[in-house]
Amino acid sequence: MPTMTDPSDxxxxxxxxxxxxxxxxxxxxxxxxxxxxxxxxxxTREVAERAGVSEGSLFYHYRDRSxxxxxxxxxxxxxxxxxxxxxxxxxxxxxxxxxxxxxVEGFLDRSLFVMIAAQSxxxxxxxxxxxxxxxxxxxxxxxxxxxxxxxxGQEEGLIRSDVDADAAALLVxxxxxxxxxxxxxxxxxxxxxxxxxxxxxxxxxxxxTPPSA
Amino acid sequence: MPTMTDPSDxxxxxxxxxxxxxxxxxxxxxxxxxxxxxxxxxxTREVAERAGVSEGSLFYHYRDRSxxxxxxxxxxxxxxxxxxxxxxxxxxxxxxxxxxxxxVEGFLDRSLFVMIAAQSxxxxxxxxxxxxxxxxxxxxxxxxxxxxxxxxGQEEGLIRSDVDADAAALLVxxxxxxxxxxxxxxxxxxxxxxxxxxxxxxxxxxxxTPPSA
DNA sequence: GTCTATAGGTTGATAGAC
DNA sequence: GTCTATCAACCTATAGAC
Numbered sequence: 001m002p003t004m005t006d007p008s009d010x011x012x013x014x015x016x017x018x019x020x021x022x023x024x025x026x027x028x029x030x031x032x033x034x035x036x037x038x039x040x041x042x043x044t045r046e047v048a049e050r051a052g053v054s055e056g057s058l059f060y061h062y063r064d065r066s067x068x069x070x071x072x073x074x075x076x077x078x079x080x081x082x083x084x085x086x087x088x089x090x091x092x093x094x095x096x097x098x099x100x101x102x103x104v105e106g107f108l109d110r111s112l113f114v115m116i117a118a119q120s121x122x123x124x125x126x127x128x129x130x131x132x133x134x135x136x137x138x139x140x141x142x143x144x145x146x147x148x149x150x151x152x153g154q155e156e157g158l159i160r161s162d163v164d165a166d167a168a169a170l171l172v173x174x175x176x177x178x179x180x181x182x183x184x185x186x187x188x189x190x191x192x193x194x195x196x197x198x199x200x201x202x203x204x205x206x207x208x209t210p211p212s213a
Numbered sequence: 214m215p216t217m218t219d220p221s222d223x224x225x226x227x228x229x230x231x232x233x234x235x236x237x238x239x240x241x242x243x244x245x246x247x248x249x250x251x252x253x254x255x256x257t258r259e260v261a262e263r264a265g266v267s268e269g270s271l272f273y274h275y276r277d278r279s280x281x282x283x284x285x286x287x288x289x290x291x292x293x294x295x296x297x298x299x300x301x302x303x304x305x306x307x308x309x310x311x312x313x314x315x316x317v318e319g320f321l322d323r324s325l326f327v328m329i330a331a332q333s334x335x336x337x338x339x340x341x342x343x344x345x346x347x348x349x350x351x352x353x354x355x356x357x358x359x360x361x362x363x364x365x366g367q368e369e370g371l372i373r374s375d376v377d378a379d380a381a382a383l384l385v386x387x388x389x390x391x392x393x394x395x396x397x398x399x400x401x402x403x404x405x406x407x408x409x410x411x412x413x414x415x416x417x418x419x420x421x422t423p424p425s426a
Numbered sequence: 427g428t429c430t431a432t433a434g435g436t437t438g439a440t441a442g443a444c
Numbered sequence: 445g446t447c448t449a450t451c452a453a454c455c456t457a458t459a460g461a462c
Contacts, residue, residue: 037335038332038333038334039333040253040333041334044438045436053447054447055438056439056445056446056447059439059440060446064438065437065439116329116332117333119251119330119333120252120253120333121251121254122249122254125398128399129403132399133403138403139404140406143407166408166412167416170388170413171387171413171416171417174391175384177387178386178387179387181394182351182352184332185332185341186341186351187342191351194353194379195383199380200384202380203377203380203381203384206376207373207421208420235427235428256456257455257456258455266429267429267430268456269427269458272456272457272458273428274427277456278455278456427462429460430460431458431460432458433459434456434458435455436455437453437455438452438453438454439450439452439453440449440451441450442449443446444445444447444448
């Protein structure tokens with residue numbers, strides 16, 4: 001669901017008049033329509049209607065249709081910073097992988113949707129790409145983070161040191177990505193008979209544990 | 214690129230008059246526009262123009278815009294049957310993984326694009342989902358195939374038998390999926406600094422090889 | 427099967443009052 | 445900031461001749 005702009009500054013009085021919520025209502029409505037009908041069938045008319053505002057108001061806040069879609073994308077991407085691996089600091093290998101996969105799947109569940117929606121329009125796709133690259137928010141971020149964590153485990157002798165830690169990290173990240181993508185693109189229940197997140201964590205833990213241990 | 218309808222039956226005379234190629238030209242043009250501008254900005258007008266035919270002709274062949282898009286999707290999915298694992302029968306573990314990843318990435322390079330395009334419209338998304346499920350063409354097919362192959366390797370003692378073969382298969386498949394998806398969704402060069410296909414094959418081979426060997 | 431011409435219906439966007 | 449009214453552009457789809 002879209003993030004309300006700055007609930008953090010509620011206590012302090014703001015400059016100008018208080019927001020009546022129209023802007024946010026539009027964002028929420030756009031998100032819903034995007035999810036229900038897809039980007040191609042999202043019309044400013046329907047979004048305004050659902051938000052309970054006029055179309056004129058919509059265009060006042062978001063310059064044009066493209067601006068609205070861009071805003072939805074930007075909003076869907078916020079919170080990527082929360083995708084840390086640090087949480088499972090002193091944990092076991094299995095704990096690290098469990099935390100990582102949970103975090104990644106959680107993030108993707110919220111953001112992958114807008115990433116896919118952006119693909120329906122060349123301009124939006126470009127906007128998304130620029131944003132992901134310039135903000136250093138692409139998948140390589142999570143992969144490198146986990147890779148570094150695994151490398152530390154290798155130095156400590158807790159993880160097999162004869163494998164590329166980044167490759168292993170990519171494998172784990174990818175499994176999360178694939179699972180979420182299939183759920184979104186095919187159906188919520190698709191792939192229920194395939195190995196789940198826990199199975200993947202277990203398998204990777206076993207594989208990465210040194211033979212000696 | 215779209216598949217020309219049945220080059221196989223060219224030698225034999227067909228019923229009705231010979232095709233003049235208009236139908237295929239439209240399919241090719243639609244594919245191009247889809248790739249360049251995205252599904253939301255694909256208009257029947259532009260497709261007809263690029264194909265060098267009239268709009269009337271386009272609607273004659275493909276009932277409506279949705280029918281055209283559906284045809285493109287169906288076409289983009291053909292050839293999935295070619296995604297076999299059998300090719301690398303008697304090969305080494307590394308050979309099996311190399312062949313599998315090559316095949317999967319090759320297939321996804323052709324088909325993932327239309328799968329993503331279908332997400333821009335609720336109807337198309339449904340069409341795609343139905344097709345993938347009813348034709349048993351979803352990702353689970355490739356995953357199960359590789360899983361079975363790995364399980365045979367386990368029975369032969371060539372692969373660690375203390376891990377879930379399907380989970381390992383899913384990890385490998387997912388890596389291919391993620392790599393192709395990022396290339397398509399962000400940019401062709403994105404992720405060039407991340408582990409490549411070979412690195413993944415190498416890592417997984419090492420991980421799956423029994424400690425004894 | 428293909429073309430031309432055109433109808434019919436949306437849609438994104440603006441202007442101006444409040 | 446929000447609304448109403450309105451438009452111009454565009455796009456899908458059809459009709460009918462060839």
